Amino acid sequence: DARVTQTPRHKVTEMGQEVTMRCQPILGHNTVFWYRQTMMQGLELLAYFRNRAPLDDSGMPKDRFSAEMPDATLATLKIQPSEPRDSAVYFCASGLLWGHHNEQFFGPGTRLTVL
Amino acid sequence: SQKIEQNSEALNIQEGKTATLTCNYTNYSPAYLQWYRQDPGRGPVFLLLIRENEKEKRKERLKVTFDTTLKQSLFHITASQPADSATYLCALDENDKIIFGKGTRLHILP
Numbered sequence: 001d002a003r004v005t006q007t008p009r010h011k012v013t014e015m016g017q018e019v020t021m022r023c024q025p026i027l028g029h030n031t032v033f034w035y036r037q038t039m040m041q042g043l044e045l046l047a048y049f050r051n052r053a054p055l056d057d058s059g060m061p062k063d064r065f066s067a068e069m070p071d072a073t074l075a076t077l078k079i080q081p082s083e084p085r086d087s088a089v090y091f092c093a094s095g096l097l098w099g100h101h102n103e104q105f106f107g108p109g110t111r112l113t114v115l
Numbered sequence: 116s117q118k119i120e121q122n123s124e125a126l127n128i129q130e131g132k133t134a135t136l137t138c139n140y141t142n143y144s145p146a147y148l149q150w151y152r153q154d155p156g157r158g159p160v161f162l163l164l165i166r167e168n169e170k171e172k173r174k175e176r177l178k179v180t181f182d183t184t185l186k187q188s189l190f191h192i193t194a195s196q197p198a199d200s201a202t203y204l205c206a207l208d209e210n211d212k213i214i215f216g217k218g219t220r221l222h223i224l225p
Contacts, residue, residue, distance in 0.1 A: 004158075033213070042217035043159070043204065056212060091158050102213055103149070106158030 002026045004107035006092050012113045018080040021110045023092030024073055032075045033104060034060075034067055035091040043091070049075065050097065082114045117142045117209045119216035127222045128195050136190040136219045138205030144183040145207035150190050153202045153218065162203075163190075195223045 005024045013019055025032045033048040047057035047067040057067060064083070069075045079086055089111050093104040118141040128134040138148070147166045151159035165172045165181045165188065172179045178191040192199050202218040 035215075043215040045212055045214065048212065093158070102147075102208060103161045103164060104159075104213065106160070109156075109158050 002105075004092055004094050004105050006090075006107035006110050008110055009108060010111045010113075012115065013082055014115050015083055016081040017114075018078065019082045019086075019112060019114075021077045021090055021092075021112070023075040023077075023094075023107055025075060025092070025094030026105055027073070029094035029096050029105070031095045031097045031102075032069060033093040033095075034075070034077050035093065036088045037091060037109070038088045046077070046090075079112075082112075084114045087112055087114050117145070117207065117214060119205055119207065119214060121203075121205055121216040121219045123217060123219070125220040125222055127224055130195060130197060130223050130225050132195055134192040134195045134199065134221055134223065136203050136205075136221065138188040138190065138216055140186050140207060144186065145209065147208060148179075148181055148188050149206045149213070150177075150179055150188075151204040151206060151215075153204060159204055159215075192221075197223045197225050199223050 007022045031050050034046040035043050037043045046060045049069045052069045066078045089109045091106050091109045093106045095104045120139040144167055147164055149164045150162045152162055153159040163174055163179045165179045176193045180189045200223050202220045204218040205216040206213050
């Protein structure tokens with residue numbers, strides 16, 4: 001049963017520290033998304049990749065966030081330096097984009113707490 | 116940019132009745148609209164997709180409608196069960212991205 005995996009599941013860190021979140025998309029999917037979910041804002045798109053190329057990262061604070069896809073089996077989201085307002089659940093999702101189909105398969109999320 | 120509005124208040128429905136959730140959008144009609152289910156502590160799970168040229172789509176006890184004139188989609192769960200209790204998110208495409216509503220929490224009361 002193919003699924004998206006994310007590590008770590010939980011992360012507590014102090015303000016100013018670097019945080020790296022990892023995602024393994026479903027094998028064969030050509031599109032990978034990073035989302036952030038908070039009670040106030042809901043699910044916000046931070047960045048996405050197609051065929052490993054970054055297509056849009058306009059939802060990301062560029063001064064501290066970076067997203068990469070070093071190979072087809074790994075996507076990373078890094079925050080440096082982290083701030084308390086970054087506390088949220090971060091989801092990775094992958095999909096096989098074709099035609100008008102864009103069903104996304106979400107990972108379990110990384111719950112980040114920045115103290 | 117597109118805004119998606121879902122009822123932020125929780126919806127309480129008696130078991131066995133039909134639950135109806137609403138998703139409204141503000142601007143142009145999207146090529147398609149999706150509904151996802153999210154349980155606490157988990158990622159959203161895809162349920163149904165409906166295209167702009169489709170009026171209705173069904174899957175087991177689920178039914179989705181899409182009215183481009185009203186700029187609205189309705190999501191129905193018939194013969195609701197306590198296991199249907201979750202948050203339901205509406206999502207639509209915008210410039211090749213998917214944007215989500217904040218979701219409506221549904222409680223099915225036994």
